[in-house]
Amino acid sequence: xxxxxxxxxxxxxxxxxxxxxxxxxxxxxxxxxxxxxxxxxxxxxxxxxxxxxxxxxxxxxxxxxxxxxxxxxxxxxxxxxxxxxxxxxxxxxxxxxxxxxxxxxxxxxxxxxxxxxxxxxxxxxxxxxxxxxxxxxxxxxxxxxxxxxxxxxxxxxxxxxxxxxxxxxxxxxx
Numbered sequence: 001x002x003x004x005x006x007x008x009x010x011x012x013x014x015x016x017x018x019x020x021x022x023x024x025x026x027x028x029x030x031x032x033x034x035x036x037x038x039x040x041x042x043x044x045x046x047x048x049x050x051x052x053x054x055x056x057x058x059x060x061x062x063x064x065x066x067x068x069x070x071x072x073x074x075x076x077x078x079x080x081x082x083x084x085x086x087x088x089x090x091x092x093x094x095x096x097x098x099x100x101x102x103x104x105x106x107x108x109x110x111x112x113x114x115x116x117x118x119x120x121x122x123x124x125x126x127x128x129x130x131x132x133x134x135x136x137x138x139x140x141x142x143x144x145x146x147x148x149x150x151x152x153x154x155x156x157x158x159x160x161x162x163x164x165x166x167x168x169x170x171x172x173x174x
Contacts, residue, residue, distance in 0.1 A: 014173075015083050019166045026079040026159045029152035034069040036149035041065030047142025052134065075114065079160055082111060082167040104171040111164040119157025126154065 040046045041062040048056050055061075081087030087107055092098040138146045 014170055016166065019163055020083045022159050022163055023080050023083045026156055026163070027073070027076045029156050029159070030072050030076040032149040033153055034073055036146060037065040037069050041069075045142075046146065047138025047140070048136055050136035052136035076156065079111075079163060081107065082160075082163040087167065088171065104168060107171075108164055108168045111160060111167070115157050115160035115164055117157075118153070118160065122153050122157060 036046065040048075040056060041064070043057070088102055090097045090100045090102060137143065
């Protein structure tokens with residue numbers, strides 16, 4: 001007997017509005033830091049001086065920030081799968097797998113690891129003295145702009161954690 005999946009409308013109705021908004025917030029909280037990094041990568045003076053000012057220029061930094069920005073945005077966009085149908089069932093356009101149910105643990109485990117990793121990384125960079133204490137890091141207005149661009153990342157991990165819990169509960173009930 002074939003398993004009958006809830007319709008898109010039924011799934012959407014069981015997804016709390018707060019979780020849809022939180023999922024979009026995860027995507028949006030990565031945008032400012034990506035923009036700041038891309039500015040750095042494309043040669044905008046973001047306030048690095050001395051050795052770091054020399055280090056953070058050229059083709060290699062451009063490639064690095066492009067890869068990091070695309071990867072972080074892609075990871076943030078994956079969070080939408082915690083509130084969208086494609087996080088429960090493989091989209092029909094995917095060859096050989098389309099239409100198959102995604103086991104909840106295949107989503108919950110990587111989302112949990114991601115939430116813990118992002119939270120830990122952001123907390124470590126923010127709370128532990130180290131690279132940010134470097135005198136060649138941006139200071140004054142440039143430092144404030146950098147801080148404001150990176151501050152939203154502090155919400156990324158906790159948002160993913162809350163969404164993962166909501167996803168697991170919703171899938172467990174189903």
